[in-house]
Structures are given as structure tokens and as C-alpha cells.
Amino acid sequence: MTNIRLLLVDDEDDFRRTIAKRLTKRGICPAEAGNGEECLAILEKKPVDVVVLDVRMPGMSGVEVLHHIKKKHPKTEVILLTGHATTQDGVEGIKSGAFDYLAKPVELEHLLGKIKQAHEKSRRGEEKLREAEFRARMEQQMIATKRLASLGTLAVGVAHEINNPLAIMKESAGWLKLLLKKEELAEMPRKQDFDMALNKIEESIERTRRITHQLLGFVRKSDSALAKVDLRGLVDEIVQSVNREAANKNIEIVQKVDHSIDTIWSDPYQLRQVLINLLTNAIQATGSGGKITIILEAIGEEVFLTVHDTGKGIPKEDLEKIFEPFFSTKSPGEGTGLGLFVTRSIIEKLDGKIEVESELGRGTSFCVKLPKQHQIKEGERVS
Amino acid sequence: MIKVPTRILVVDDEKDFVQMLSLRLKEEGEKPTPAYSGKECLETLKNEEIDVVILDIKMPGMDGIETLREVKRRFPLVEVIMLTGHGTIETAVEGMKLGASDYLLKPADFEDLSAKLETARKRKDEQEERIRRAEARLLMRKVGEI
Numbered sequence: 001m002t003n004i005r006l007l008l009v010d011d012e013d014d015f016r017r018t019i020a021k022r023l024t025k026r027g028i029c030p031a032e033a034g035n036g037e038e039c040l041a042i043l044e045k046k047p048v049d050v051v052v053l054d055v056r057m058p059g060m061s062g063v064e065v066l067h068h069i070k071k072k073h074p075k076t077e078v079i080l081l082t083g084h085a086t087t088q089d090g091v092e093g094i095k096s097g098a099f100d101y102l103a104k105p106v107e108l109e110h111l112l113g114k115i116k117q118a119h120e121k122s123r124r125g126e127e128k129l130r131e132a133e134f135r136a137r138m139e140q141q142m143i144a145t146k147r148l149a150s151l152g153t154l155a156v157g158v159a160h161e162i163n164n165p166l167a168i169m170k171e172s173a174g175w176l177k178l179l180l181k182k183e184e185l186a187e188m189p190r191k192q193d194f195d196m197a198l199n200k201i202e203e204s205i206e207r208t209r210r211i212t213h214q215l216l217g218f219v220r221k222s223d224s225a226l227a228k229v230d231l232r233g234l235v236d237e238i239v240q241s242v243n244r245e246a247a248n249k250n251i252e253i254v255q256k257v258d259h260s261i262d263t264i265w266s267d268p269y270q271l272r273q274v275l276i277n278l279l280t281n282a283i284q285a286t287g288s289g290g291k292i293t294i295i296l297e298a299i300g301e302e303v304f305l306t307v308h309d310t311g312k313g314i315p316k317e318d319l320e321k322i323f324e325p326f327f328s329t330k331s332p333g334e335g336t337g338l339g340l341f342v343t344r345s346i347i348e349k350l351d352g353k354i355e356v357e358s359e360l361g362r363g364t365s366f367c368v369k370l371p372k373q374h375q376i377k378e379g380e381r382v383s
Numbered sequence: 384m385i386k387v388p389t390r391i392l393v394v395d396d397e398k399d400f401v402q403m404l405s406l407r408l409k410e411e412g413e414k415p416t417p418a419y420s421g422k423e424c425l426e427t428l429k430n431e432e433i434d435v436v437i438l439d440i441k442m443p444g445m446d447g448i449e450t451l452r453e454v455k456r457r458f459p460l461v462e463v464i465m466l467t468g469h470g471t472i473e474t475a476v477e478g479m480k481l482g483a484s485d486y487l488l489k490p491a492d493f494e495d496l497s498a499k500l501e502t503a504r505k506r507k508d509e510q511e512e513r514i515r516r517a518e519a520r521l522l523m524r525k526v527g528e529i
Contacts, residue, residue, distance in 0.1 A: 164397050167490035171403035174493050178410045209490055
């Protein structure tokens with residue numbers, strides 16, 4: 001009972017105070033207002049479930065106040081108090097959205113009953129609203145999930161279809177370049193222009209090819225091949241392959257490896273892709289003279305692989321987006337916006353998890369958690 | 384040194400691709416022949432001397448893997464380089480287990496292709512050389528027996 005937030009509005013102070021006192025005795029502590037303006041001011045400040053409102057007041061009339069309340073606080077229920085001769089006002093009020101009306105003089109029990117009913121209605125309304133909001137949120141999530149799944153199917157199709165014409169373009173451009181080198185064309189006018197444009201075509205083909213290949217890499221859900229993977233060896237191998245790139249930027253790569261880690265069951269091709277993505281990202285993010293630390297440790301039935309860099313860090317507002325497809329902060333042509341998206345899809349496919357922590361100006365850590373034994377699901381094969 | 388042209392059979396249902404790759408290979412001094420299906424590939428191999436087949440994996444009708452199997456069964460000395468638009472290394476691995484000499488992802492890098500063509504050609508030449516020597520030894524023994 002005490003949790004009903006009630007507001008009494010009446011210009012007759014004595015009447016209002018009496019009712020308030022008697023309601024308080026029954027467990028409802030109402031707020032009070034002496035006129036319409038005061039009532040609206042209180043509603044602005046704090047939420048109220050039920051307003052008991054006198055129709056006849058100097059200044060703003062009760063019906064006017066009712067209109068305001070319904071417009072600005074639709075969840076608040078209003079009970080109108082009318083004089084005997086003015087029950088017509090009450091009927092009008094109900095038409096404008098009041099819960100009910102009572103004719104003065106009011107009987108307390110009657111008023112109390114109406115207040116409870118009004119409160120019940122307001123509570124149900126709120127519940128319904130919350131439920132609707134929850135359902136809307138769920139639906140949105142479902143749509144997002146479905147969209148990602150169909151994006152996958154679409155992506156493979158598109159990548160396939162694009163690769164073929166891409167191959168034709170590439171051979172055509174290559175052939176023309178070859179022709180330009182021939183002796184018979186040595187004196188050709190504006191040969192440099194042709195060379196320049198052909199180079200641009202070839203570069204763009206290469207850029208497109210990177211996108212299609214990454215897309216195809218991401219959607220190989222059903223045919224991943226499981227094998228024993230020597231993680232330490234794999235890390236070593238990938239570090240070797242990116243070492244030159246790191247050395248060019250004067251970046252040191254440090255490995256901190258738990259030597260108790262033997263082999264794990266997973267997909268070696270896919271893990272290689274993950275490692276390459278994380279390491280090349282780290283190198284690109286890290287400035288000259290920086291340091292990249294790779295930590296490999298085993299805890300229980302899981303292995304943790306952390307790639308930490310001392311780069312520029314990722315702004316907070318970007319952290320949620322970095323795993324989304326086609327999100328990239330690199331300039332066009334440099335990043336496809338698919339690297340981390342593919343990385344996360346692979347890891348989740350392998351029953352793992354990837355997390356990121358970043359501090360602006362200090363660096364970024366990507367932590368990958370993988371099970372030592374990947375549970376074999378239907379559609380997968382062991383090689 | 385005069386380059387001995389490699390006789391290459393380019394097999395892909397994508398006609399424009401076959402045409403452009405052939406033009407480029409020809410310009411590089413090779414001797415390309417076009418084929419637009421697995422069936423046509425086998426037909427050509429029956430009638431022409433070919434060193435290396437560049438074979439697309441994804442073709443309607445008889446697909447690349449099937450064609451490869453047939454090629455290796457009927458013309459074991461011919462080398463095959465697979466072209467795949469899938470980006471699935473697994474298919475390529477399967478192909479190599481069936482005897483393909485190498486694979487390339489489409490669109491392929493021409494330098495890559497050139498290098499792989501040369502390796503395949505060499506492999507075939509060496510194999511043929513070994514067969515010739517074995518035949519010679521066989522002949523010598525027969526002569527000795529007389």
C-alpha cells in the first residue's frame with residue numbers, strides 16, 4: 001500500500017489536509033498541491049502514480065490540468081473530484097483520459113478503492129511497456145544475428161562471383177603491360193600514361209582480391225579440419241614471418257611462452273589466420289621503437305594467447321565496433337575492415353573467445369581463449 | 384638462349400579468362416591451347432602433346448577434381464596446376480593428393496603462375512628423362528641377352 005505515489009490537488013486547504021491525514025493513517029502518504037500549476041510543477045520533479053484532482057479550482061481548471069497530465073505524463077492515472085452539481089465535468093474528464101470521477105463529499109473507503117484500482121492500472125501499463133521494450137530489444141538482436149548469418153552466405157556468393165571477372169581483368173591488364181614492353185611499341189606516344197593507368201588497375205584488382213579472399217576465409221564454417229596443433233611452434237613460425245615487417249619499424253617482438261603447453265586440438269589453418277591477423281594489426285598499430293609481447297599460457301583445460309602492443313590504443317567508442325564487418329580506421333586500400341571480424345568468427349567456431357582491452361596512448365591487448373580439446377561437432381572432420 | 388615453349392592447356396568454363404590468360408602466356412613465349420570444359424580437356428589431351436594443364440576447380444558438368452582424376456589416370460605424365468576460386472585450401476590439398484603438382488588461388492599472381500609452370504615443366508622433363516634412361520637400360524639388357 002505504501003508504495004503508491006499519490007498526489008492530492010485541491011484549493012480547499014482544510015478539505016485537502018483532512019483527506020491527506022486520513023489517507024496517511026491508511027498507509028498512503030500523499031503529496032499535496034493547492035492548485036493546478038503547483039500540481040504540474042510537482043509532476044515535473046518526480047513521478048506520480050495517481051493524482052486525485054479537484055475539478056473546480058481558481059486559475060487552471062481541473063480539466064485543463066488533466067489535459068496537461070495526460071499529454072506529458074501518460075503513465076499517471078487521474079481521479080477527478082467533482083461537486084454534486086457538476087458531475088458532467090467528471091464525464092467529460094473520463095472522455096479526456098481520467099481514470100474515473102467521484103462526487104464530493106467523498107467517502108474515504110470509496111476514494112481508497114478507486115486509488116488502488118487506478119494504481120493497479122498504472123502499474124500494469126508500465127509492465128506492459130517494459131515487456132514491449134524487452135521484446136523489441138530481443139527482436140533487434142535476432143535481426144542482427146540473422147543479418148550476420150545471411151551476410152555470410154551472401155558474402156561467399158559475392159566473393160565467388162567477383163573472383164572470376166577479377167581474374168579476367170588481371171590477365172587483361174597483365175597482358176597489356178606485357179605488350180607495352182615489346183620493341184614494336186617502344187616509340188608509342190604517351191606510353192607512360194598507359195603504364196600508370198595499368199598499374200592503378202592492377203593495384204585495385206589486388207585490393208579487391210584481398211577483400212574477396214578474406215570473405216571466403218570467414219565463411220568456411222562446415223569444413224574446418226581439426227588436427228593436433230603445436231601452438232608454440234605456430235607462434236614461432238608466424239613471428240618469423242612478420243619479423244621483417246616489425247624490424248622495418250624498429251619494433252621488438254617478445255615471446256613469453258609457458259613451456260608446459262604441448263599440443264592442442266584445433267584447426268591449424270584457421271589458427272594461423274588468427275595469429276597473422278592479430279600480429280599484423282599489432283605491428284600496424286605500434287609506432288617505431290615499440291614493443292609487442294606475445295604471451296602463451298595454460299590454465300586448466302584452456303590456453304590463453306595474448307598479443308599486447310604498445311601502440312596508440314583504441315578509443316572507447318570504437319572498442320565495441322572493431323569486431324564488426326567493414327569497420328576500419330585505416331585509410332581505404334589499407335584495411336578491408338574484415339580482419340578482426342574474421343578473427344572473431346574463427347575463434348568462436350573453435351569454441352574460443354576473444355577479448356580486447358585498450359588504453360589510449362598506452363597500447364592494446366587482444367586475449368584469445370581456446371579449449372585444449374575442441375569438441376567435435378557434426379559436419380567437422382578430423383584430419 | 385632460346386626458350387623452349389611449354390605446351391599449356393588452359394581449362395576453364397570462363398571463356399574470357401581462358402582467352403586472356405592464353406594471350407598473356409603466348410606473349411611470354413609459351414604455347415597455350417584453350418579448353419572450356421573437363422570433357423574438352425580430355426579430348427585435347429588425346430590429340431595433342433601437352434606438358435602442363437592449368438585446371439579450374441569449379442566448372443559445370445565434370446568438375447576440376449573429377450577431370451584431374453581422369454587426366455592422372457589416362458595421362459599420368461601430364462602435370463596439372465589447379466586454379467581455385469574457392470579460397471578453400473582443402474580442395475587444393477585433395478587435388479594434390481590426387482597428383483596435381485600445385486595450386487593457385489584465383490585471381491592468381493602471374494609471377495606465381497610462371498614459377499609454378501616452370502617447376503611443373505621441369506618435373507615432367509625429369510620424369511621423361513628417367514623413363515628414357517630406364518628404357519635404354521632395358522634395351523641394353525635385352526641386347527646383352529642375345
